[in-house]
Amino acid sequence: MGKKDDEKAIAKERIAILFELGKKCAKKEPKLAARYVLLAKKIGMRYNVSLGRESKKLFCRNCFAYFVPGANCRVRTLSDKQSVSIKCLSCNFQAYFPYIKEKMKRKEN
Numbered sequence: 556m557g558k559k560d561d562e563k564a565i566a567k568e569r570i571a572i573l574f575e576l577g578k579k580c581a582k583k584e585p586k587l588a589a590r591y592v593l594l595a596k597k598i599g600m601r602y603n604v605s606l607g608r609e610s611k612k613l614f615c616r617n618c619f620a621y622f623v624p625g626a627n628c629r630v631r632t633l634s635d636k637q638s639v640s641i642k643c644l645s646c647n648f649q650a651y652f653p654y655i656k657e658k659m660k661r662k663e664n
């Protein structure tokens with residue numbers, strides 16, 4: 556592993572820790588949780604590390620609120636569009652996540 560790989564591994568670890576911290580305080584201290592999310596995103600951008608497909612559903616892309624289902628976001632399954640929508644109740648931003656994307660990609664190949 557080169558130096559860059561080491562840096563990326565460390566960045567990934569830090570991101571995971573920040574998401575853990577965000578998760579823990581999301582209910583009681585949403586502003587702090589949003590700060591952790593923003594930090595994680597900054598680290599990801601700096602080291603060109605993806606936050607992971609699943610973690611994208613954990614926070615709001617617009618205001619970085621860490622989602623607490625039933626508290627600050629509304630999750631809906633849209634069967635006709637075959638996607639999941641998550642609406643942030645702090646800023647009203649709505650994100651869509653198609654859940655058959657992977658399958659379709661595989662078919663194309």
Ligand SMILES: [Zn+2]
Pocket residue numbers: 615616617618619620643644645646647648
């Ligand atoms: Zn938001």
